[in-house]
Amino acid sequence: MDNDENDRYRAPALDKGLDILELLAGIDGGLTQAEIAKRMGKNANEFYRMLDRLVKRGYVTRLDGDRYSLTLKLFGLAQLHAPVRRLASYATPLMRELADQSKQANQLVVFDRGAAVVIAQQEAPGYWGISIRVGSHISLLNTGSGHVLLAFRSAEQRAMMMREYEETGEAGGEQKADLLERLDQIRERGYEMMPSVQTAGVVNLSAPIMGPDETAIAALTIPYITIINNPAAPNISQTIQLLLKTSQQLSKLAGLDVRPDA
Structure with a gap:
């Protein structure tokens, strides 16, 4: 032509x-x-x-x-695109395996227009666990998922994400200087571990799902609760290792054009 x-x-x-x-x-x-x-x-x-x-x-x-x-509006729109939907689909068996091994619930979270949004979640296999509905909007500044989504982005992207968060009218979160220092610590450590601001007795464990550009496209989070009626349940240190293993597997999926029959 x-x-x-x-x-x-x-x-x-x-x-x-x-x-x-x-x-x-x-x-x-x-x-x-x-x-x-x-x-x-x-x-x-x-x-x-x-x-x-x-x-x-x-x-x-x-x-x-x-x-x-x-x-980050284009980034937010991209979350609705097929690759992220495929990520949620491919994540399901790995999230189920993580729940079975850790005896804890877990959820997959992305950033969208000023909020952290749950796009997939897996129930705990036992009687007890903390679950969040798919589609829920959670805080960007005072949740493990939000911290991870911010920590593994560039300084400019962080600023835009926080600006969009403020435009939603949400309040709360750490002071900016303290938050930025914490985000740097999370990035160096590779994951977030923090007591839940919303639920007593819960420790949020969050790890990034990294894309091909080496920035977080999603966060995988376990709202960890201490299980006292099952001595075989992994402790918090063992659960962190299970979380990191699964997040690394999902990062490989995010960086490859994986087919359903692969």
Whole structure:
């Protein structure tokens, strides 16, 4: 097909908007309108209305008044895409195995528009366990899942995620300096372990599911409770090792085009 045929259905405004998104996706710290125009070889006035619409639709945000940067809206939309749905599907047998071995419930959580959202969960095999409904929105700043989703992202992505969280109107969480220090500790340790802020007697154990770009696309969390009527139940240290093993297996799935019959 020749170039004339390729250009028959051109949509210049759409192309311009996509060009801006693709440019900003590869830039840390954002660009001014003049810098965007220079990199794209266009006049800055050509992009004013387009940038304004992208800001109003939530795809782009203004930093320090004159710099434009991507928000995480595209990332949130991606959570609805087939790869994440496949991840939840492929995670089910591994989550079931984790529940059987640990004697604890577990859940798979992703970030979506300012919240941590449960996309899959597995009941504990015994009588006792803490379960959260699929589709539940949980706090980003004071849960193990939220901490892990923040810890294994870039500093810029963390800031955007927390900004979107604040825009949801949710309150609470650690002070920013303390939280950032904690996130660095989680990243170095490889997982989060924290008493539940919502339920007494529960310790949230959370580990990241890493994508091909080496950032967390999901968190796998066990709301750990001490089981006193089953001496064979793994202790908390053993449960952490089971959690990390499963999260590493899921990370491999997230980085590969795995087929159902593989």
